[in-house]
Amino acid sequence: MEILLQQLFNSLTIGSVYSLVALGLTLVYGILHIPNFAHGALYMMGGYITLTMMTAFGFNYWVAMFVSILVVGLIGVLLERFVFRLLREAPPLHDKIAAIGILLFLEAFAQFVWGADFQTMTSPYGQVVTIMGLTFTMQRLLIIVSAIVVMILLYLFLKKTFTGASIIAMSQSREGASLVGININKVAMLTFMISGGLAAIAASLASPINLVFPGMGHLVILKAFVIIILGGMGSIPGAIVGGYILGFSESLGATYISNDYKDIIAFVLLVIILTVKPTGLFAKGER
Amino acid sequence: MKIMNKRTGLIALFVLAILFPLIFQNDYYTHMLTLSFIWAIAVYGINLLAGYTGYLSLAHAGFFAIGAYSLGLLTVKAEMNFWPALVLACLITSVVGLLIGVIALRTKEHFFAIYTLCVGYIIYLVIDKWDGLTGGVRGLIGINAPSNIGPITFETAESQYYLVLTFLVVVIFVIYRIVHSLTGRTFLAIRNSEELAQTIGISTMKNKLTAFVLSTFFAGLAGALYASFVRFIGPDIGSTAIMFDLLMYLLVGGIGTLSGPLVGTLMLVILSQNLQFLQEYRMLIFGPILTLIIIFYPRGISGSFFDWKRKRRNQTGNVLKPIKVEEG
Amino acid sequence: MFIETKNLTKKFGGLAAVNKVDFHIEKGKINAIIGPNGAGKSTFFNLISGFHRPSSGTVLFKGTDITKLPANKIAGLGISRTFQTTSLFEQSTVLDNVIVGHRLRTKSNLFDAILRTKRLKREEKACRDKAMEVIEIVGLTHASDKMVASISQEEKKRTAIALALATDPEIIFLDEPAAGINSDETQGLINLIKQLNQRGLTICLIEHKMSMIMNLADHIMVLNYGEKIAEGTPKEISSNDDVIKAYLGGSASA
Ligand SMILES: Nc1ncnc2c1ncn2[C@@H]1O[C@H](COP(=O)(O)OP(=O)(O)O)[C@@H](O)[C@H]1O
Ligand SMILES: [Mg+2]
Numbered sequence: 001m002e003i004l005l006q007q008l009f010n011s012l013t014i015g016s017v018y019s020l021v022a023l024g025l026t027l028v029y030g031i032l033h034i035p036n037f038a039h040g041a042l043y044m045m046g047g048y049i050t051l052t053m054m055t056a057f058g059f060n061y062w063v064a065m066f067v068s069i070l071v072v073g074l075i076g077v078l079l080e081r082f083v084f085r086l087l088r089e090a091p092p093l094h095d096k097i098a099a100i101g102i103l104l105f106l107e108a109f110a111q112f113v114w115g116a117d118f119q120t121m122t123s124p125y126g127q128v129v130t131i132m133g134l135t136f137t138m139q140r141l142l143i144i145v146s147a148i149v150v151m152i153l154l155y156l157f158l159k160k161t162f163t164g165a166s167i168i169a170m171s172q173s174r175e176g177a178s179l180v181g182i183n184i185n186k187v188a189m190l191t192f193m194i195s196g197g198l199a200a201i202a203a204s205l206a207s208p209i210n211l212v213f214p215g216m217g218h219l220v221i222l223k224a225f226v227i228i229i230l231g232g233m234g235s236i237p238g239a240i241v242g243g244y245i246l247g248f249s250e251s252l253g254a255t256y257i258s259n260d261y262k263d264i265i266a267f268v269l270l271v272i273i274l275t276v277k278p279t280g281l282f283a284k285g286e287r
Numbered sequence: 288m289k290i291m292n293k294r295t296g297l298i299a300l301f302v303l304a305i306l307f308p309l310i311f312q313n314d315y316y317t318h319m320l321t322l323s324f325i326w327a328i329a330v331y332g333i334n335l336l337a338g339y340t341g342y343l344s345l346a347h348a349g350f351f352a353i354g355a356y357s358l359g360l361l362t363v364k365a366e367m368n369f370w371p372a373l374v375l376a377c378l379i380t381s382v383v384g385l386l387i388g389v390i391a392l393r394t395k396e397h398f399f400a401i402y403t404l405c406v407g408y409i410i411y412l413v414i415d416k417w418d419g420l421t422g423g424v425r426g427l428i429g430i431n432a433p434s435n436i437g438p439i440t441f442e443t444a445e446s447q448y449y450l451v452l453t454f455l456v457v458v459i460f461v462i463y464r465i466v467h468s469l470t471g472r473t474f475l476a477i478r479n480s481e482e483l484a485q486t487i488g489i490s491t492m493k494n495k496l497t498a499f500v501l502s503t504f505f506a507g508l509a510g511a512l513y514a515s516f517v518r519f520i521g522p523d524i525g526s527t528a529i530m531f532d533l534l535m536y537l538l539v540g541g542i543g544t545l546s547g548p549l550v551g552t553l554m555l556v557i558l559s560q561n562l563q564f565l566q567e568y569r570m571l572i573f574g575p576i577l578t579l580i581i582i583f584y585p586r587g588i589s590g591s592f593f594d595w596k597r598k599r600r601n602q603t604g605n606v607l608k609p610i611k612v613e614e615g
Numbered sequence: 616m617f618i619e620t621k622n623l624t625k626k627f628g629g630l631a632a633v634n635k636v637d638f639h640i641e642k643g644k645i646n647a648i649i650g651p652n653g654a655g656k657s658t659f660f661n662l663i664s665g666f667h668r669p670s671s672g673t674v675l676f677k678g679t680d681i682t683k684l685p686a687n688k689i690a691g692l693g694i695s696r697t698f699q700t701t702s703l704f705e706q707s708t709v710l711d712n713v714i715v716g717h718r719l720r721t722k723s724n725l726f727d728a729i730l731r732t733k734r735l736k737r738e739e740k741a742c743r744d745k746a747m748e749v750i751e752i753v754g755l756t757h758a759s760d761k762m763v764a765s766i767s768q769e770e771k772k773r774t775a776i777a778l779a780l781a782t783d784p785e786i787i788f789l790d791e792p793a794a795g796i797n798s799d800e801t802q803g804l805i806n807l808i809k810q811l812n813q814r815g816l817t818i819c820l821i822e823h824k825m826s827m828i829m830n831l832a833d834h835i836m837v838l839n840y841g842e843k844i845a846e847g848t849p850k851e852i853s854s855n856d857d858v859i860k861a862y863l864g865g866s867a868s869a
Contacts, residue, residue, distance in 0.1 A: 029397075035397040035400065035401065083578055083582065086582050087581070087582060090581075090585065092396050092397065093337070093341075093343055094581045094582075094585060096343060096397070096400055097343075097534070097538055097577065097578075097581045098577075098578045098581050098582065100531055100534065100577065101574045101575065101576070101577030101578030101579075101581070102574065102578055103531075103574070104531055104535075104570040104573065104574035104577065105570060105571060105574025105575055105578070106574075107570065108567070108568050108569070108570035108571045108574060109571060111567060111568065112567075112568045112571060116567070218527070222404065222405060222408060225401045225404075225405075226405070229398070229401065233397070260416060261416070263412070264409060264412055267405040267406075267408060267409050267412075268409075270401075270402070270405050271390075271402070271405065271406070271409070274390070274391075274393075274394050274398060274402050275390045275393075278393035278394040278395070278398065279394075279395075279398065280398060461729050464728055464729050464730075464731060465725065465728045465729065468723070468727070468728030468731075468735060468739070469715075469718055469721055469723055469728070469735065469738060469739060469742065470723070470724065470725055470727075470728045471728070472711075472714060472715045472718065473715060473718055475704065475707075475715075476704070476715045476718075479702070479703075479704040480702040480704075482666070482698070482702070483698070483702050483703075483778075485665075485666075485685070485686040485687045485690070486664065486666075486686060486687075486690055486695070486696055486698075486779075487690060487695075487715065487716045487718065487719060487778060487779070487781070487782050488687050488688075488690035488691045488718070488719025488782055489687055489715075489718060489719065490685075490687045491687070497725060501725075
């Protein structure tokens with residue numbers, strides 16, 4: 001029972017991070033139909049910027065995270081404006097290649113600036129707490145709570161504000177949105193900004209329990225893709241639920257199968273899903 | 288007239304390739320060129336699928352690695368002769384390609400790219416973790432150079448260069464023939480629109496699978512040649528980093544063109560050798576180049592060159608000669 | 616009966632895009648399907664040509680059940696079609712676009728390609744000859760070497776028809792062939808359709824311009840909200856109350 005509870009708690013931690021990353025990915029996919037392979041690199045940038053703000057500038061953890069959100073959000077905006085906007089009418093292949101180019105650049109950039117070494121981020125919330133027989137660090141609790149808060153804020157933004165409504169409208173129909181006078185370019189940039197911001201939050205939250213290094217985004221982005229295929233490409237609730245499902249399967253797999261192979265679970269899951277249903281779970285319409 | 292020009296150009300290029308080691312007498316250059324020919328073979332494979340059939344596979348570094356490890360294991364552990372091992376390595380890669388293709392090709396566009404990216408990752412992970420067979424991160428050492436054919440040996444840098452060059456020429460020839468045949472037209476029809484291809488009676492699955500298996504065959508061949516040429520392989524040859532390198536060669540050279548893979552590979556391999564000081568950071572330059580190319584010159588160097596030539600021909604008032612299938 | 620549908624139904628989620636349609640197409644005639652936008656006409660074509668699996672019902676071709684055949688097999692039987700929006704290969708010539716249309720009647724494979732066998736050469740010639748023949752039929756011989764990107768909308772429609780003809784069909788389904796072209800050009804297309812029919816080809820076309828159909832079709836079916844509301848000769852259709860109601864109340868685009 002205790003082990004199971006501990007597992008549940010761990011999977012909530014991992015799942016929260018996955019969900020945040022997948023949310024950013026699914027927003028961009030849902031609204032602009034771009035599978036942003038560079039999203040993992042944005043996540044990595046988020047980790048490094050928060051770390052640098054804390055170590056080089058001595059900023060407080062939260063302030064550092066805030067700066068990171070702004071910077072990565074801005075990178076997202078720049079990508080939309082100067083890369084993906086130019087490719088809107090191009091064949092779908094081009095988006096993917098462009099995103100890969102960006103990914104390669106950002107990784108080389110990180111390595112150039114910060115080196116290839118693994119770095120640790122010390123969070124002010126390292127203390128260990130025990131509640132009802134469960135042992136965990138405050139940081140893990142923080143991850144879960146913050147992720148939920150962020151998701152609620154995102155939900156309120158999308159449902160209750162005019163800007164949020166226009167994002168939703170555009171995800172349903174680009175032509176329709178432009179007919180009712182929504183500025184497509186603005187919405188696209190905003191979406192990329194939110195997406196980058198979410199990646200930065202996820203990285204800043206996860207870094208204290210993982211490590212910061214140029215390749216830290218690789219596995220995360222692949223898994224985020226698995227999640228949004230699981231939850232339906234472009235679906236927001238799907239990304240959240242999918243993130244937690246994957247987190248849960250992984251921590252179960254790590255305990256009961258093998259810690260070595262836990263990273264493969266996501267891909268096996270994906271291979272199974274796409275084998276059974278080539279258009280993904282919850283595909284809209286049919287050919 | 289024009290055909291003559293093209294043919295003379297090709298012959299000149301071929302003669303140059305043959306004379307190269309004799310002129311330079313420099314093992315380092317010969318070595319580098321051999322390596323880029325090997326990469327080019329893999330890129331030709333990717334091009335057949337991505338360029339002519341329209342399916343971007345991100346698993347091909349994985350197939351390259353399967354070819355390399357098959358050859359390595361067959362020659363080192365099973366102590367097989369190089370030549371049968373080479374044939375087997377290509378076959379093994381193609382069979383794995385067939386199995387994966389049957390499933391992967393039911394998906395389309397983004398799903399296909401993501402699916403193959405994950406397949407590539409699984410291949411890499413399996414090689415990395417299956418210590419007992421592959422040697423894991425320590426890699427596989429002591430792979431022999433290609434064994435002799437009668438009196439011809441392949442111990443020197445020059446002889447290996449000629450061996451690889453022969454394979455490259457055969458590969459290009461085969462792809463040329465395919466692209467300019469009804470089969471090639473069928474691939475292009477699928478790239479253009481799968482729905483339309485089906486309405487005109489094309490079995491899209493069968494043809495996509497043909498293209499996929501062929502492209503894994505070439506990737507496997509390149510991997511096997513690589514293994515016996517470099518004589519040491521590690522799991523990294525199946526990593527996404529290699530995949531993205533290959534993709535870059537293709538895109539810079541010109542996706543969907545016949546000369547693109549060779550042009551792109553030679554250029555970028557030579558360029559990165561000369562930017563040695565940049566090694567780890569070369570992506571600082573190549574990453575943006577990749578992005579800019581796809582935005583402004585999506586047909587790469589070769590494609591853009593032929594587009595430009597065609598435009599010029601039109602402007603000078605000559606009658607527009609229609610391009611066959613696709614020039615390049 | 617040449618082609619016959621029985622109880623043909625297609626549901627997308629809750630919506631029945633085609634609902635229990637019984638229809639038959641007579642050999643050698645010009646058949647037409649009309650109805651307001653969204654009535655399910657294109658979906659009906661998609662069901663017959665194998666692009667969608669019906670939710671229920673059957674499609675018979677010369678008495679054999681073809682309901683479950685994939686699209687490429689159906690094309691092989693001699694059932695050909697065009698799409699409402701053409702998706703030709705723009706960066707290639709008209710001729711190159713059409714040549715591949717005869718591919719389904721050829722057998723050469725990868726090995727023929729690599730070895731350039733006699734069979735491949737023979738079949739390549741057959742495809743090219745066929746392409747030239749159908750390009751002439753649709754009246755595009757003068758444009759056969761032009762890039763598709765550089766020809767007019769009407770010429771693109773003709774190219775799409777040529778491509779469908781290159782498959783050697785017995786029947787051809789045309790989805791709104793006159794959409795997006797002006798009335799002079801429409802008359803040209805009408806003539807082409809009549810001429811194809813005189814060559815013995817069975818035709819089934821979708822149109823929502825009523826006027827065009829009335830002096831062209833032998834047999835008309837009217838769809839509205841996925842259901843067949845009328846069927847008969849142009850005369851019968853034009854005096855049918857349900858049809859008039861559907862057209863006046865259904866859609867402004869008719
Ligand atoms: N692939 C699809 N998925 C979901 N709904 C579809 C699909 N294709 C058509 N529909 C719906 O079916 C109905 C009929 O469409 P369609 O056959 O294209 O009409 P028509 O050709 O008569 O204008 C429409 O309501 C349309 O939205
Ligand atoms: Mg329609």
